[in-house]
Each structure stands twice: as C-alpha cells, then as structure tokens.
Amino acid sequence: MGYTIAEKILLDHSNLKEISPGQFIDCNIDFIMVHEQLGGRIHKEYEKLGIDYVWDPDKIFFILDHWVPAPTISAAQMHQDCRKFAEKYKFIHNFGYQLDKGICHQVLPEMGFSRPGMLIVGSDSHTTTYGAFNNLATGIGATDVSVVFATGKLWFRVPESFKIIMSGEFNKGVMSKDFILTLIGNISTKGAIYKSLEFHGQGAKTLSIDGRMTVSNMVVEAGAKFGIFLPDKKLETWLAKRTKEPYKLITPDKESVYEKILEYNLSEITPVVAKPSNPGNLARIEEVEGIEIDQAFLGRCSNGRMEDLQIAAKIIKGNSVDPKTRLIIIPASKEIYKEALQEGLIEIFINAGAAVGNSTCGPCIGGHLGVLGSEEICISSTNRNFKGRMGHPTSEVYLASPATVAYSALKGKISDPREVL
Amino acid sequence: MLEKIDGFAYILGDDINTDDIVPSHTLTMRDTHEMAKCTLEFIDPHFAKNIDQGNIIIAGENFGTGSSREEAVNVFKVLGIKAIIAKSFARIYFRNLINLGIPGITVNWNEKTFSKGDNLEISLKEGLIFNKTKSSKLEFEKLPKFLTKILEDGGILNQLKKNLEN
Ligand code: SF4
Numbered sequence: 001m002g003y004t005i006a007e008k009i010l011l012d013h014s015n016l017k018e019i020s021p022g023q024f025i026d027c028n029i030d031f032i033m034v035h036e037q038l039g040g041r042i043h044k045e046y047e048k049l050g051i052d053y054v055w056d057p058d059k060i061f062f063i064l065d066h067w068v069p070a071p072t073i074s075a076a077q078m079h080q081d082c083r084k085f086a087e088k089y090k091f092i093h094n095f096g097y098q099l100d101k102g103i104c105h106q107v108l109p110e111m112g113f114s115r116p117g118m119l120i121v122g123s124d125s126h127t128t129t130y131g132a133f134n135n136l137a138t139g140i141g142a143t144d145v146s147v148v149f150a151t152g153k154l155w156f157r158v159p160e161s162f163k164i165i166m167s168g169e170f171n172k173g174v175m176s177k178d179f180i181l182t183l184i185g186n187i188s189t190k191g192a193i194y195k196s197l198e199f200h201g202q203g204a205k206t207l208s209i210d211g212r213m214t215v216s217n218m219v220v221e222a223g224a225k226f227g228i229f230l231p232d233k234k235l236e237t238w239l240a241k242r243t244k245e246p247y248k249l250i251t252p253d254k255e256s257v258y259e260k261i262l263e264y265n266l267s268e269i270t271p272v273v274a275k276p277s278n279p280g281n282l283a284r285i286e287e288v289e290g291i292e293i294d295q296a297f298l299g300r301c302s303n304g305r306m307e308d309l310q311i312a313a314k315i316i317k318g319n320s321v322d323p324k325t326r327l328i329i330i331p332a333s334k335e336i337y338k339e340a341l342q343e344g345l346i347e348i349f350i351n352a353g354a355a356v357g358n359s360t361c362g363p364c365i366g367g368h369l370g371v372l373g374s375e376e377i378c379i380s381s382t383n384r385n386f387k388g389r390m391g392h393p394t395s396e397v398y399l400a401s402p403a404t405v406a407y408s409a410l411k412g413k414i415s416d417p418r419e420v421l
Numbered sequence: 422m423l424e425k426i427d428g429f430a431y432i433l434g435d436d437i438n439t440d441d442i443v444p445s446h447t448l449t450m451r452d453t454h455e456m457a458k459c460t461l462e463f464i465d466p467h468f469a470k471n472i473d474q475g476n477i478i479i480a481g482e483n484f485g486t487g488s489s490r491e492e493a494v495n496v497f498k499v500l501g502i503k504a505i506i507a508k509s510f511a512r513i514y515f516r517n518l519i520n521l522g523i524p525g526i527t528v529n530w531n532e533k534t535f536s537k538g539d540n541l542e543i544s545l546k547e548g549l550i551f552n553k554t555k556s557s558k559l560e561f562e563k564l565p566k567f568l569t570k571i572l573e574d575g576g577i578l579n580q581l582k583k584n585l586e587n
Contacts, residue, residue: 024565024567024568037490040448040449040492041491048578049581050585074449074451075449081451123489125487125489125513127489139513140513140516141489141491141494141517141520143491143517143520143521143577144516144517144520144577146578147520147578155567189486190483190486190509193511223486224512365448367445384440384487386440386441386487387440387463388444393444393463
C-alpha cells in the first residue's frame with residue numbers, strides 16, 4: 001500500500017504508524033495564519049480558555065488585509081482588538097500595523113513561510129492556496145484557531161484523494177483561472193467535499209507558480225480540503241528566492257490509492273466564466289459574450305499576481321476603459337505592486353482609466369473600494385460570486401480570468417480575450 | 422446532548438453559503454446578537470424573528486459552503502438552533518458546527534420527509550429522526566465517537582478547557 005501526498009504529510013505530523021482515509025487523527029501544526037478573524041471571534045473565544053500564553057508565538061502569522069486601511073469605525077475597532085491580542089500574546093510575525101503588505105495568501109508565501117511538506121492552517125477558507133507549494137494547507141474557523149493557539153494541534157479527518165492529470169498547454173488567451181473554473185463546473189461545487197486534490201502531469205508543470213496558486217486557491221470552491229501540486233524545478237527556483245529554511249519535497253507513493261482520477265488536456269480548455277451566483281455555474285465565453293457590465297475587477301487572492309497584471313496590461317496598453325464601465329485593479333501584495341510599477345504596468349492601467357488600489361481584499365467581500373449597487377453587473381477575477389458577495393444582493397458577479405476581465409473592461413461588455421491576444 | 426433533541430423544522434435548499442447565512446456587511450459588527458438579526462436575511466428577512474417556529478434546520482446539499490467565517494455557525498447558536506440536518510455539509514462548516522457543539526446530521530431526504538414546522542425528535546445515540554407531525558422515522562449514520570465526544574463536552578473549547586485544567 002502507498003500513500004498520497006495528503007496521507008504522507010498528515011502521517012508525518014501525527015504520532016501514528018499508519019493512517020487511512022476516513023480516520024480521525026490529531027496532528028501537529030507547523031504554521032498558522034490569522035487575519036481580521038482574530039478580532040472577530042478568536043480573541044473572545046481564546047480568553048475563555050483562561051491561559052496567558054500561546055503554544056508558539058513564532059509559528060503564528062498575523063496580518064490585517066480584509067478591510068485595509070479601515071473603511072468604517074467598526075472595522076477600525078476590530079483592527080484594534082486584533083492588535084491588542086497579537087501584542088498580548090507576543091506574536092513574532094505581527095503585521096497588524098503594516099497596512100501596506102497585502103493579502104494574506106500572497107504575503108505569507110512571499111515571505112517564505114509556505115514550504116513543501118508543511119501542514120499549515122489559516123482562519124480563511126482560501127488557505128488552500130499554499131498547496132501550490134507542495135504542502136498541506138487548509139482553512140479553519142475561529143474555534144479551531146483557538147485550539148491551535150493553545151496546543152499546536154488539531155483534529156483532522158484523513159481525506160480521500162483525487163488525482164487530476166493535466167497534459168498539454170494552454171492556448172493564447174487561456175489562463176489557469178479558466179482551467180479551475182472548468183474543473184469546478186464539471187465536478188460541481190460539492191464534487192470534492194472533504195477531498196484532497198493532487199495536480200499531476202506535464203500540464204501542471206507548464207503552469208507558473210502564480211497560475212498554480214490560482215488553482216489551489218479555488219479548490220475550496222469545489223469543497224476540497226487541499227489542492228496540492230507536485231514539486232519541480234520551478235517551485236525550487238521560486239523558494240530559493242524566498243527562504244533559506246530547509247524543506248522536504250513530497251511526492252506520492254507509486255501504489256497510492258485515489259478515489260477518482262480526472263484527466264484534462266490544457267490545450268482543450270477555452271475561456272469560461274462562472275455565472276451568478278455560484279462558482280460552479282460554468283459557461284463558455286461564447287454563451288455570455290455581449291452582456292453589458294458596470295464594473296470589472298482585477299485582483300483578489302485568486303488573481304492579482306504578476307502574470308495576471310502582465311496579461312491585463314498587454315490587452316489594455318494604449319486603450320481606454322469603456323466610458324460606462326469602471327475598472328478596478330488591486331495587486332495582491334505590495335511586492336507585486338512594486339514590481340508592476342517598475343515594469344510600467346500601473347501607468348498603463350492608470351492611463352486607460354483604471355482605479356488602482358492598495359493591496360487589500362476590498363471589493364472581494366463588498367467591503368470597500370468598489371462595492372456594487374443594486375442590479376449592477378461585475379466581471380471579476382475573484383473566486384466567489386455568491387449573492388450579495390460584492391455589494392447589493394441584487395448585484396451580479398461573473399467570475400473570469402484576468403485576460404477576460406481586462407478585455408471586457410475595454411469593451412464594456414463580456415468579451416473573449418482571444419480576439420486580441 | 423445525546424439525549425433527545427426536540428424542535429421544529431425549517432427547510433432550506435441546496436448550496437446555502439456562508440455569505441447567505443451571515444452577509445459580509447455584518448462581519449465587522451462586534452455584537453453577535455446584532456449580527457444574528459441579519460441571519461439569512463437575503464433568503465428570508467423574517468428568519469431571526471420567527472426562529473421559535475423552526476429551530477431545527479433542514480438543508481439540502483453542500484450546506485455552509487464558502488468562507489471559514491465561524492459567525493455562520495455562531496449566529497445559529499445565538500438564535501437557539503438545536504441541530505442542522507443536511508444532505509451534505511461543506512467541510513469547514515461541519516467542523517465549526519461540531520466545534521461549537523451543534524449536531525450536524527448528514528442524511529438524504531425529500532419533500533415528503535419534512536415540511537416546514539414539522540415537530541421533530543432527534544436521537545443522536547440511536548441515529549434516528551422521528552417526525553412527530555408525520556409519524557415517520559428516518560435513520561441516519563451516527564456520528565463517529567470522536568465527534569460525539571466533542572458534542573457531549575459542549576464544544577471543543579469546553580473540552581480543551583477541561584483537559585488544560587487536568
Ligand atoms: S481576497 Fe477575497 S477571497 Fe481572498 S482572502 Fe481576501 S476576502 Fe478572502
């Protein structure tokens with residue numbers, strides 16, 4: 001019998017000699033990320049435990065990103081609660097004051113905290129993003145965070161694994177966002193509840209680290225617990241720039257058992273969208289072309305990385321945003337913002353009429369910097385289009401790739417980016 | 422907790438997500454009771470007010486999909502929801518339910534099984550839902566011991582507190 005990547009890493013973090021899917025086990029946590037949730041529920045829950053310490057202040061990463069800088073008094077107070085907690089318990093990686101850092105799921109890997117073989121949890125469902133770095137990472141609620149803070153351990157149900165074999169390469173104008181939206185649409189938003197998705201094959205290797213992060217980010221939209229990529233040279237090159245810490249590359253055993261095997265030829269993927277109001281509501285771009293939009297948003301932890309900004313800039317350069325459409329662009333981190341500045345991308349966006357915001361979740365949760373009004377339609381590079389997610393409950397969000405978002409912003413209606421690429 | 426749970430059915434559909442349960446605009450509210458007033462407001466604006474008439478939630482597939490926001494369980498707790506029965510649960514949501522001490526029961530059902538307001542009696546120990554209104558019974562797969570222990574202890578923090586004290 002052999003182990004999948006998820007089984008290997010979970011076993012590695014337990015005190016057991018063997019494990020199998022379905023089993024409930026206790027695991028040691030390597031690292032934990034918390035954001036505004038710290039001030040939302042965690043601090044109140046934690047105080048109930050009556051202990052004056054956390055298990056390891058060096059393994060906690062705290063950042064404010066959802067409402068940054070605070071757009072309302074209530075957000076500002078929440079931030080105050082967070083900072084007080086982080087100080088009281090002497091967190092080492094405390095970014096409660098630096099409002100310029102960016103979105104948690106981008107900043108944490110950039111700082112080298114997401115390494116192969118680790119078991120990471122976070123107070124956010126898109127913690128799955130770190131699976132792009134060949135580790136196990138998943139989202140947990142406030143109470144679970146409190147348990148980890150106190151003990152460094154957490155219960156897990158060992159998940160069954162799906163093997164996704166990717167071959168081929170994307171055609172022009174097609175991005176990893178189109179792939180993951182297609183996958184979610186095919187298996188549905190409940191198709192992988194509690195499962196671990198492993199991305200295999202030559203096709204997976206053609207994806208940039210940015211592109212892999214988009215895929216791992218959105219596996220949770222199919223219900224999955226983990227979305228893991230296998231290690232390769234690209235990953236090691238990326239890590240060499242970010243960390244000197246040792247790590248262990250994890251590959252599955254030859255005889256590992258998968259509940260399902262799915263195959264995708266990337267050259268057959270075409271631009272798609274997820275129609276309102278469910279990320280699994282898949283449609284080919286041809287089916288929605290021409291739908292007029294009020295707003296286009298490029299950003300979020302699902303996209304908003306260099307690869308995304310570069311392709312958008314290529315499309316936008318020298319053009320103007322449609323006069324009746326608003327384009328909002330938010331780089332996922334300050335590091336990306338700076339790189340985009342140096343490459344002249346920000347200037348291209350501004351010249352075209354886009355509003356470029358500081359790195360924050362912002363419009364993604366209808367928080368600030370671009371909230372939708374009644375019946376407005378938005379095309380967005382984000383990962384969720386639930387009813388009311390980005391503003392008024394009657395507003396509608398189409399999820400799409402950065403290329404589709406950028407080209408649609410120029411046309412004022414949903415448009416196929418292959419026309420210009 | 423493992424004794425009988427008695428309450429009234431409130432029916433919801435498939436894919437009810439965490440943004441439906443606690444809309445984003447409520448997330449910066451510091452008072453959970455304030456937040457609870459907005460529970461499911463886009464689906465049923467009167468939900469929080471009429472809660473006594475439906476304190477056992479019956480949901481379809483993928484209940485609680487979306488965010489890790491535990492508020493989506495906590496508002497139900499504050500409102501006195503006794504149990505949630507669903508065809509399937511989203512992973513984080515299910516964890517949060519158990520951790521906060523609310524039983525999450527996974528079982529298949531159809532329109533004939535439950536109607537709004539039906540008086541139900543649930544036995545976690547026997548794995549049985551008795552619909553008193555319809556005089557019908559529905560069996561479900563009992564929760565593993567590991568999870569019922571958390572429920573018995575009144576949620577995982579109570580359990581942890583006990584362990585820390587010992
Ligand atoms: S960008 Fe959106 S999805 Fe990502 S962490 Fe922020 S709120 Fe969540």
